[in-house]
Amino acid sequence: MKKKLRIGLYVIAVVFFLILLWSTWSFNFFNASDPEITPDPGLFGYYLDSYDASRKAFRTVAREYTDGKYGLKAVLTTIPVPTKSDTDLSVDVLYIPALNVKKRLLVLSSGVHGVEGFVGSAIQRMFLKEMLTPALLDSTGILIIHSMNPYGFKNVRRVTENNVDLNRNSSTDKALYATVNEGYPKLSHLINPETKVNTRSMGNVFFHVKALSNILSASMKTLRQAILQGQYSYPKGLYYGGGDFEPQIKAIAKEVKKTLNDYPLVLNIDLHTGYGERGVLHLFPNPIEDKNIRAMVQNVFKGRKIDWGDSDDFYTVTGDFTGFLGSLKTGGVYLPMVFEYGTLNSQTTLGSIKSLHVTALENQGFHHGYASPENEARVKKEFIEMYNPSSPAWRTKIMKDTKELLGQVMENFSKM
Numbered sequence: 001m002k003k004k005l006r007i008g009l010y011v012i013a014v015v016f017f018l019i020l021l022w023s024t025w026s027f028n029f030f031n032a033s034d035p036e037i038t039p040d041p042g043l044f045g046y047y048l049d050s051y052d053a054s055r056k057a058f059r060t061v062a063r064e065y066t067d068g069k070y071g072l073k074a075v076l077t078t079i080p081v082p083t084k085s086d087t088d089l090s091v092d093v094l095y096i097p098a099l100n101v102k103k104r105l106l107v108l109s110s111g112v113h114g115v116e117g118f119v120g121s122a123i124q125r126m127f128l129k130e131m132l133t134p135a136l137l138d139s140t141g142i143l144i145i146h147s148m149n150p151y152g153f154k155n156v157r158r159v160t161e162n163n164v165d166l167n168r169n170s171s172t173d174k175a176l177y178a179t180v181n182e183g184y185p186k187l188s189h190l191i192n193p194e195t196k197v198n199t200r201s202m203g204n205v206f207f208h209v210k211a212l213s214n215i216l217s218a219s220m221k222t223l224r225q226a227i228l229q230g231q232y233s234y235p236k237g238l239y240y241g242g243g244d245f246e247p248q249i250k251a252i253a254k255e256v257k258k259t260l261n262d263y264p265l266v267l268n269i270d271l272h273t274g275y276g277e278r279g280v281l282h283l284f285p286n287p288i289e290d291k292n293i294r295a296m297v298q299n300v301f302k303g304r305k306i307d308w309g310d311s312d313d314f315y316t317v318t319g320d321f322t323g324f325l326g327s328l329k330t331g332g333v334y335l336p337m338v339f340e341y342g343t344l345n346s347q348t349t350l351g352s353i354k355s356l357h358v359t360a361l362e363n364q365g366f367h368h369g370y371a372s373p374e375n376e377a378r379v380k381k382e383f384i385e386m387y388n389p390s391s392p393a394w395r396t397k398i399m400k401d402t403k404e405l406l407g408q409v410m411e412n413f414s415k416m
Helices: 002-026 051-066 114-130 150-155 174-178 207-217 220-228 247-261 291-300 321-327 349-368 373-387 392-413
Strands: 075-080 090-096 104-109 140-146 265-274 281-283 333-342
Touching: 051 075, 051 090, 051 114, 051 140, 051 150, 075 247, 090 247, 104 114, 104 247, 104 321, 104 392, 114 140, 114 150, 114 265, 114 373, 114 392, 140 247, 207 349, 247 321, 265 321, 265 373, 265 392, 281 392, 291 333, 291 392, 321 333, 349 373
Parallel strands: 104 140, 104 265, 265 333
Antiparallel strands: 075 090, 090 140, 281 333
């Protein structure tokens, strides 16, 4: 009996050691799987280190078009986004009309999740600087929406000042905010603890064990859907969709509706980071039921893998931004697409748990504080790395792959 007890205690000690090892390692593996590519300053140089610098750079590039580049009559509109803490936040919208006939419109949007705006802004400026030509603009208009969530961008958060996830808030119908996510309350205790953040606490050391136990009792797909779909009952919780339209949602609807309806064919590409294999550009439209629309999307992205929502790791969301823009268009054809740049291998079970843990810790720290400055620094470092990796190799590959794909997309789109 004593021998069995000793063996049992030994096993427990080994498991506990491995958990501690995982906890330490897991906070420091962001660069472990960087792509093998030579960093190119001409590409990763588009990345800037703040919202203010990114907005200034975007406006500078935009003014090349408003000042008459290619003889265009482009318009740059600034939409103020008022908050209690900052009076200088805005969504900036650049509209470049087609030179001759208005056949099709590309909408390139970024920063719906604020912290993802670093990458989105870099891509938008690269697109404007390096990819637009008179031939492409002959019958194609361009609408660039820069930094939909400037508060989150400036303060390095995913959400707005009201803790609202804009990609669960975007709608023209307030009925959205009465949506009930039945699975979320069962997991709220796991992802929304109401204590100060201590990354060495037992709850955090054993976070992945608790998450795995939930996976075993349900499934990864079920859990991912329950957590990420969006919820409207926990104002301080993760993925809160709000109780009303956020200010920029109403403002952007008013600003872009006419432009969307000036063109019979619209393609929206919304730029996001975080989900998926590190260094890989994933294509994620929310499920498209119309077979004709789906076929047109396939033609635009011909030869590229599109995740249509039939894989085990896919999830759908309520109040998504691409669906919202589509609802503003009356008549014609609207094609939605999300570019998702993977950072943490979150398509795997361990990567997904790690991603959720970092996101939960940042949210917990914002609302309930940190046990120490070291805890705060650690969590914030991991959080921004998850959405805006500092690796020059990662940044180079993302820009290179995006430039190649957008070139193909614009060629295919111009033939429709």
